[in-house]
Amino acid sequence: MEEDIIIVGSGASGIVVAKELAESGKGKDRDVVLLEAGPHAKTEDAVKYYDKILSEQGVEIARALCVGGTTLVTAGNGPRSLEHELKAIGIDLEQEFRELEGEIGIKPVPEDCYGGGTKKLVDASAELGYKAVPMPKVIDFDKCMSCRRKPCGDCVIGCPTDAKWTAASWIEEVTRQGVKVVPDTKVEKVLIENGSAVGVSANGKEFKSNLVILAAGAIETPKILLASGFTSDEVGKNLFIDTYVTVAGVMKGINFNEEGTMQALIADPSFKNFILSPHFARHSVEILNHKGYDASDKDVLGLMIKIKDEMSGVVHADGTIEKYMTDKDSVALLEGTIIATEILERAGAEPKSVCTTPLRGAHPGGTAAIGKIVNSNLETEIEGLFIADASVLPEAPGAPPMLTIMALAKRLGKRLGKE
């Protein structure tokens, strides 16, 4: 098969590159194909496409494998992150941020959408002198069940009303604009001849092209690079995941599990390398039951502590992952846990009940970082081979990364669209 441009992966980054190329390609005779390992999925069924990987050291890393990728299971948080860090290395994303914020309609959660548990946590934070603000969301609040005071809280398992933007929301549009979307097609490697990318192999077939853009996510992209013969020591290294735990305590009948997820951002300037956000974790109910508390999902209030972790992890060619906590990570997590416990108790959670869930991460990145594997234009050492996904992030954001990944992908799509 012969294409002009192949994009590998249809998640946050892949869809944006596809959309930019489709828009810039009007009138140009150019084939753009989006190869996606997973199947088409309904948003409300997102939970079926979760893939949870345990690192060798027992840290759980989550993603989703389907058309639209991990965006189907996000909490819908859309703040800017790493804006200043990227600017400091010559990448100014102001224009791309503004465009995406407009195209998706990103807005902070209206405070009258706050659920009862969120409000208690926000008020308790303010009483203790910690700054809390409404979270910017990729959510249409008119369609959001929680904002309409209906029980929900299903953002990360599948938005039932399509109120949340996902990459799948743009699939129809890019298809209409001429992009070929091919699901159930897992790319194994990039075909390289005389130092140039000439296509990919997927499902045992060869797809020839002039340009290849990897957007398979920070776990898969380094595996594809290694399978393609990349020998740099840096491929797959420098993995961060924005490690998080949820600290939770009993508050009878609060129904926090049915509120919108992570409606507020508690990121006080005094916090070093962590943020807090209201978060229900079903795992905390199991832990509380194990501790002897008679609590169900509706009786638990919780706060996520998400740290800006060190880039200490590795993705190996066989898919095994090393990821553990460094001393600095542990200090950030401990400081966050102490403050989260203080806020929970102030909000009225039963003091002795407070417990912490195991270590998890939902923002893998850094495994083909800018300055190491790609340059600031996201080009690799192989001519015609670019990387657009979370692997290029040069450091952990310690905050929702999706908008920044999309802004970088948009910048790349615009550049390639002009060529």
Ligand SMILES: Cc1cc2nc3c(=O)[nH]c(=O)nc-3n(C[C@H](O)[C@H](O)[C@H](O)COP(=O)(O)OP(=O)(O)OC[C@H]3O[C@@H](n4cnc5c(N)ncnc54)[C@H](O)[C@@H]3O)c2cc1C
């Ligand atoms: C539970 C959860 C909640 C989250 N909430 C938020 C949030 O609220 N806000 C936020 O900013 N971020 C959030 N994130 C993180 C965010 O979703 C990711 O950072 C972002 O989606 C990464 O974009 P990406 O393009 O790198 O990868 P992905 O979006 O994961 O896309 C990669 C795509 O490539 C496909 N693929 C993989 N391997 C291959 C292959 N070999 N061949 C072809 N296709 C392949 C995958 O199926 C997928 O479609 C969350 C993550 C999780 C797990």
